[in-house]
Amino acid sequence: MGSVVTMDKAGRILLPACARRRWGWRTGTKFLVLELPDGRIVLDPLDLHQIAKQLDEDLKNIDIDREVKRIKAEIETMMERRHPEIAARLRKRR
Secondary structure (H helix, E strand, O other), X not given: OXXXXXXXXXXOEOOOXXXXXXXXXXXXXXXXXXXXXXXXXXXXXXXXXXXXXXXXHHOOOOOHHHHHHHHHHHHHHHXXXXXXXXXXXXXXXX
């Protein structure tokens, strides 16, 4: 099924009612807009409840506090290496 649609001045594109009904898209449906390597655009509907459920499952056995500390240390090391003058000023503020 294909439809020709037009973007308005505000950048909005009206999706045809038959497509919205077919896929169960309602007002407020969230989409991820992806650009493919060949320049085509894909709308990927997001199910925020499913994403939250998957994140909860994925993070079940991860110590978040430990990961945050590790990432902060990584950022500090990177800052020291790339921008030592800024890192020095930040250390003085602590």
